[in-house]
Amino acid sequence: MRKSRMLLAATLLMAAGAYIVVAGQSELKRIAVPLPAAAPGAPGAARVDSAQLLGDVRTLASAEFGGRRTGTEGSRKAQAFLQARFEALGLRPFGGAFAEPFAFTHKSIKGLLTPGKAYKTEYPKSVNYIGFIPGSATDARYIVVSAHYDHLGEKAGKLYPGADDNASGVAAMLAIAKWFKAHPPRHSIVFAAFDGEELGLQGARAFLAALPFPKARLALNLNLDMVSHNDSNEIYAAGTSYTPALTPLVAQAAARNTVKVKLGHDRSQLVAGSVEDWTGSSDHGPFHDAGVPFLYFGVEDHDDYHAPSDTFERINQKFFVDVANLLVDVAETADRNLR
């Protein structure tokens, strides 16, 4: 999940008159702040194993994984993949094991209105995968790097592979884990592959509900969701409008990398008659609600979003590798600078 179009709210706002439209446009200008990037052609420091990164996306988005819908056989294959990758990286289990099982009930308004569809569906066997690398500083707090691994599965006989959404975020998270294994962090860094995001950010909610220490010990949630597919070499970083102290950290990393970073999508703003605010549209939402600062990285919506065409072949490979290098830099800069 990611797109958050509140058409009804937008319609009501439009009805309120031209003043709000004008205000909305100036809001957009104020909020979509492009950060200075490195000079074109300047080599960003390569921090990521690009073959591993692309291979991870290709595997997770393959037909064998069936679109990774929560509770399915494809989801269990994704879990086995995460178990093996967490072990290979040498992460420590956050609890007794990497697997964090949880249950939830999904309520569907569509199901309420469609004859033959269920309003309530139980998901008794959902599983987050959570590992961590302990920090070197005794008083340091936790940084949670998160990416959801679930997607839409199959609908009407069609596979929804979810390469950009969100095999890409999972692969980038694993690349960040590899970097910190080789370059030990100050903070303890938690790596969270969340389940049930597409069904209402369920994995993130379950993780926070089961957190074994006060939420004030979470310094940051760095959430990655759809980070590989853009034709303009652009990615958004949302969250800085709530925590302005994060802006210079993102700006420093952006200046060392080749991808164009735009700050925005974290306040209500009118775009073509819709209100597009991504604050609650992926797993950073529950962290924000719990008072934890977040940085969410994701691309602008594209034609393959939540479509069977969201395949490995459709992602922009060079862009994705560049984004992963940027994200390692952002994570490292945050680790060095946050309290």
Ligand SMILES: [Zn+2]
């Ligand atoms: Zn997603």
